[in-house]
Amino acid sequence: MNLSDSERVISVLNEAGYIYTDNEDEAGLIGILVCSVRQKAIDKVYSRIHKWNKWKNSKNLITFISGCILPDDHEKFLKLFDITFQMKDLSKLPEMISNYGITTSVHLKTGIDPYNENIEQFWELKPSYQSEFEAFIPIQNGCDKFCSFCAVPYTRGREVSRPSKDILDEIALLVSQGFKTITLLGQNVNSYGLDKKGEEITFPELLGQIGEMGNRLKKELWVYFTSPHPRDMTDEVIDIMAQYPVLAKQIHLPVQSGDDNVLTRMNRKHNMEKYRHIVQYIRKIIPQATLFTDIIVGFTGETEEQFENTRRAMEEFKFNMSYTAMYSPRPGATSHRWDDDIPHDEKKRRLHILTEELRKHNILYNKQMVGKTVRVLVRGADRKEDFLSALTEGKLIVRFPSENKNLIGQFVDIKIVSASDFSLEGEFGKETESVKF
Numbered sequence: 001m002n003l004s005d006s007e008r009v010i011s012v013l014n015e016a017g018y019i020y021t022d023n024e025d026e027a028g029l030i031g032i033l034v035c036s037v038r039q040k041a042i043d044k045v046y047s048r049i050h051k052w053n054k055w056k057n058s059k060n061l062i063t064f065i066s067g068c069i070l071p072d073d074h075e076k077f078l079k080l081f082d083i084t085f086q087m088k089d090l091s092k093l094p095e096m097i098s099n100y101g102i103t104t105s106v107h108l109k110t111g112i113d114p115y116n117e118n119i120e121q122f123w124e125l126k127p128s129y130q131s132e133f134e135a136f137i138p139i140q141n142g143c144d145k146f147c148s149f150c151a152v153p154y155t156r157g158r159e160v161s162r163p164s165k166d167i168l169d170e171i172a173l174l175v176s177q178g179f180k181t182i183t184l185l186g187q188n189v190n191s192y193g194l195d196k197k198g199e200e201i202t203f204p205e206l207l208g209q210i211g212e213m214g215n216r217l218k219k220e221l222w223v224y225f226t227s228p229h230p231r232d233m234t235d236e237v238i239d240i241m242a243q244y245p246v247l248a249k250q251i252h253l254p255v256q257s258g259d260d261n262v263l264t265r266m267n268r269k270h271n272m273e274k275y276r277h278i279v280q281y282i283r284k285i286i287p288q289a290t291l292f293t294d295i296i297v298g299f300t301g302e303t304e305e306q307f308e309n310t311r312r313a314m315e316e317f318k319f320n321m322s323y324t325a326m327y328s329p330r331p332g333a334t335s336h337r338w339d340d341d342i343p344h345d346e347k348k349r350r351l352h353i354l355t356e357e358l359r360k361h362n363i364l365y366n367k368q369m370v371g372k373t374v375r376v377l378v379r380g381a382d383r384k385e386d387f388l389s390a391l392t393e394g395k396l397i398v399r400f401p402s403e404n405k406n407l408i409g410q411f412v413d414i415k416i417v418s419a420s421d422f423s424l425e426g427e428f429g430k431e432t433e434s435v436k437f
């Protein structure tokens with residue numbers, strides 16, 4: 001989401017005459033779009049701003065901050081940054097810069113939802129896509145779920161869906177410009193349209209229309225979405241994914257815990273029976289789909305037995321990837337008031353167990369791919385010298401020896417020759433133009 005937001009920030013600043021640089025030493029204006037999900041990211045913001053504020057002794061520099069900011073941090077950032085603003089007010093950023101020192105206020109706890117007042121205006125801003133072949137499209141902003149560990153509903157406001165016409169127009173434009181992958185973004189993509197019942201189409205309908213567009217345009221394209229919430233994940237979504245080639249067969253479905261009692265305390269609004277049904281249905285209807293998840297270990301009060309249920313869930317669902325995090329209380333979230341009673345070392349131990357579980361399954365999964373030829377999208381140079389890095393439709397990492405930078409941004413076929421726990425290695429077969437379905 002921050003990457004997508006930053007593409008609009010760059011557009012607005014370009015319009016205002018600024019030129020983008022990757023080099024902070026030469027910048028006269030530096031901004032951060034912050035994510036409050038982990039404390040580590042916030043700690044980095046503080047170290048950066050202290051450094052930049054020192055630079056102000058020897059050069060002219062304006063700093064700004066936006067993104068998901070918790071109330072406590074907002075108070076502190078007001079003193080440290082020249083400009084703070086909510087993303088919905090992005091179009092006013094050039095004006096704020098020219099009158100710099102003026103900050104927009106965050107009306108937290110006022111009972112109204114100030115976050116999404118101008119969100120449609122924000123969506124209308126044209127992003128400066130940072131890639132020529134991968135794009136992120138926000139389809140929704142905010143969250144109504146109020147998981148007890150999460151502060152997003154307090155930093156992004158309630159769920160608001162972007163008009164489907166604008167989403168479809170943006171996709172059509174991107175496809176005409178030769179983009180190869182598009183990711184639909186939202187805190188809960190699959191509750192798309194539910195805030196405008198009767199006026200707007202639903203998420204499965206949106207996917208269906210994208211699928212039809214893909215069939216019509218006859219370009220090779222992978223459309224992803226992230227993240228869906230298990231509560232709103234219907235069989236219909238999976239049926240539609242199966243029906244249209246353009247809808248990539250990869251699903252990121254956060255489970256967070258494998259224990260019903262923990263899920264209740266997390267206020268996740270789904271239980272393991274519901275989650276199991278979704279996974280079984282995916283396996284039945286789209287057996288080739290890869291499955292990714294998010295898990296929190298050491299949530300407040302998580303017993304050994306409850307953790308063991310999460311480990312068992314991992315064994316059962318055989319995820320291809322899990323973004324597993326040790327629980328850390330987020331100020332503003334409900335669980336912040338509860339005792340963070342699992343010692344750090346114990347959280348680390350649980351994280352390690354889950355990582356090993358993931359590794360065990362991945363090795364088996366990846367090994368059965370050896371000898372097969374897979375379609376991949378080449379994304380750039382690999383860390384391994386003279387290798388390129390690519391992703392399969394299921395977002396598995398594939399590297400292969402090649403110095404041909406022209407392949408970046410292209411779909412190619414790669415024969416897999418070896419496999420490890422988190423990546424595959426292959427040989428480049430033949431370069432192909434975007435193939436028609």
Ligand code: SF4
Nearest residue numbers: 143145146147150152
């Ligand atoms: S669904 Fe839960 S974890 Fe996801 S953004 Fe909403 S409150 Fe946060």
